Amino acid sequence: MSALLTEKELAFREEVRAFLASELPDDISGWILSGELARREDTIAWARILHRRGWGGYTWPRKHSGPGFTPIQRYLFEDECAVAGAPEIVPFGLKMVAPVIMEFGSHWQREHFLPRIARLDDWWCQGYSEPGAGSDLASLRTRARRDGDFYIVDGQKTWTTEAHEADWIFCLVRTSTEARKQDGISFLLIDLKSPGITIRPIITFDGRHEINEVWFENVRVPIQNLVGEEGRGWTYAKYLLVHERLNFGGMGFCKREIGRLKRLAQGVRRNGGPVISDPAFRARLASLEMRLAALDMTNLRFLRAAERGETSELHPPYLKILSSHLQQDIAELQVRALGSFAMPTASSEFRNETVEDPEFAHVSPRYCNLRKTTIYAGSNEIQREIAAKHLLG
Ligand SMILES: Cc1cc2nc3c(=O)[nH]c(=O)nc-3n(C[C@H](O)[C@H](O)[C@H](O)COP(=O)(O)OP(=O)(O)OC[C@H]3O[C@@H](n4cnc5c(N)ncnc54)[C@H](O)[C@@H]3O)c2cc1C
Missing domain, CATH: 1.10.540.10 (Acyl-CoA dehydrogenase/oxidase, N-terminal domain)
Known part of the structure; x- marks a missing residue:
């Protein structure tokens, strides 16, 4: 490289x-x-x-x-x-809401929120998805109605990553049902300490609490927390989604996990030798390393084009699809390398505490956790639709 x-x-x-x-x-x-x-x-x-x-x-x-x-x-x-x-x-502040505030926010919002995001004084989360509004995001139903200098928010968000850790949530809310559904959406910044907000955990199948439901009941949000214009939230949301998808590199993570894979395969013996010397395993490892190297170069090629101002709508879905599958496949080979050592125990939240090497304990939960990569940030099926539209017209 x-x-x-x-x-x-x-x-x-x-x-x-x-x-x-x-x-x-x-x-x-x-x-x-x-x-x-x-x-x-x-x-x-x-x-x-x-x-x-x-x-x-x-x-x-x-x-x-x-x-x-x-x-x-x-x-x-x-x-x-x-x-x-x-x-x-945390990407939700730095890479998601911050670019929206920079581009569309008020002077007050820029002065108040950006320095706090840069120091991580405020931890943000993303309130887009709702039951029945994931891929079809514009169908969202969380309502915000004006009441003097406030919006009153009622509704529910779901799959909200780290809401239980967060101080603030940026939300897409419906401020009108009269126009085309995309035109009745607004972008609100909501303090999670506001009365009327309830956060409920969703425990994923790795046994972890990472995502949540967030409920809003008569939550009063000052109108100064509206980003840009009322009813223009869809435009801002799309702007943010482009930033979100551009961030889907995950290359450093893949490199770190390949390193771990090699360590694990050195540490486990099967058929009289370490797994890393098994030719079948080595072939799979080499295939992953080649995919990683190719994706690294592809990323650089796209970024070099972006520097020249040549952005393409194909880049984000293409990178998201390749990177998400690579992350999952590395985790899968880690599990294969460990074999029975990767079996989760029934207790301790699916973590395997039964083997000596503490690193082993994280392999199965990580494998389970990474199933999410092909769903969040726009599912891979949706990414393929975007890529197909771009390529086939
Ligand atoms: C771990 C995790 C964390 C998340 N964190 C957040 C978060 O912090 N904030 C947030 O707002 N959201 C978050 N999400 C939600 C995520 O963005 C949605 O799950 C995703 O957009 C899919 O929406 P859905 O779950 O409603 O599935 P649906 O939209 O109901 O889709 C179900 C299936 O149908 C497929 N499908 C749907 N429409 C089409 C189509 N037109 N063509 C082809 N296939 C289609 C999808 O690909 C999927 O396989 C998170 C999700 C996960 C799993």
């Missing part, structure tokens, strides 16, 4: 590596590299470290106090951070 990078980009990558080596605390990286999911306090601590370096809003342009990374610098930055075991910065 180095051959595809300029001297300046290689130097930037070295700068990031040196920064990670000196600033990423060992207890944080050790936790993540062992296969655990990031702890909230670690993510906040890491966000503050980035902020001190001027990399708090690392995806942002200079005019909004970001470092103004090029698309390739940003890619390299995320890659290096993931491989080194840095917690991923």
Whole structure:
């Protein structure tokens, strides 16, 4: 991959590596590299470290106090951070609501929210999906009606990742039922401490609490929290979805997980030798590594085109489909490498605590958890529809 990078980009990558080596605390990286999911306090601590370096809003342009990374610098930055075991910065604030606020928000919203997002003072979550409104998002029914200087919000969101950790939620709400369904939607920023909000856990089949239902009952939201114009939320939502899909690289994560796969396959013996020396296993591993290398190059090719201003509607669905399947397939081979050691126990929330190597315990839950990658951020079937429309017209 180095051959595809300029001297300046290689130097930037070295700068990031040196920064990670000196600033990423060992207890944080050790936790993540062992296969655990990031702890909230670690993510906040890491966000503050980035902020001190001027990399708090690392995806942002200079005019909004970001470092103004090029698309390739940003890619390299995320890659290096993931491989080194840095917690991923919560995307809902940094990469989703922040670009919408920058583009369509009021002066007050920019001044108030952006610095807080850059320091991770506020943890955000995304309130788009509802029962009956996932792929067909415009069918959403959560109502917001005007009452003086407030909106009164009633309804339900679902699959809301990290709502139980979050301080704020950005929501698509219906402010009119008269026009075309896309035209009656508005974009509201809602403080999750507001009276009338109830958050209920949804436990996924890896035994974890990651997603939630969020219920709104007569929730009063000041009109200053409306982004842009009432009834234009669909436009802002589409703008955000493009940013969300552009973020679906996951390359650093895949590189880290391939590294783990090799370690696991060294540590388990089958048929008289370590699994890593089994030719059938090696062939599958090589196939994954080739897919990873190809996807890495494809990402760089697309990003280079983006730098030249040549964006295409094909890139986000294409990358999302390939990356989501790669993440799942790496997790599957990790399970195959462990064989019976990957069997979850009936207790301890599906975590396998029965084997000596603590890293083994995370493999099955991770496999289960990653089934989500082909569903969220726009299911892969929908991504194929978008790609097909682009290619076939
Ligand atoms: C782990 C996880 C976390 C999530 N986090 C969030 C979050 O934080 N915030 C949020 O707002 N949402 C979140 N989501 C919701 C996610 O965006 C939706 O699940 C997704 O958009 C699919 O919607 P749905 O579940 O209603 O399924 P449906 O839209 O009902 O789809 C069901 C199936 O039909 C297929 N399908 C639907 N329409 C078509 C079509 N036109 N052509 C072909 N196939 C079609 C879909 O691909 C899918 O396989 C999360 C989901 C998961 C699983």
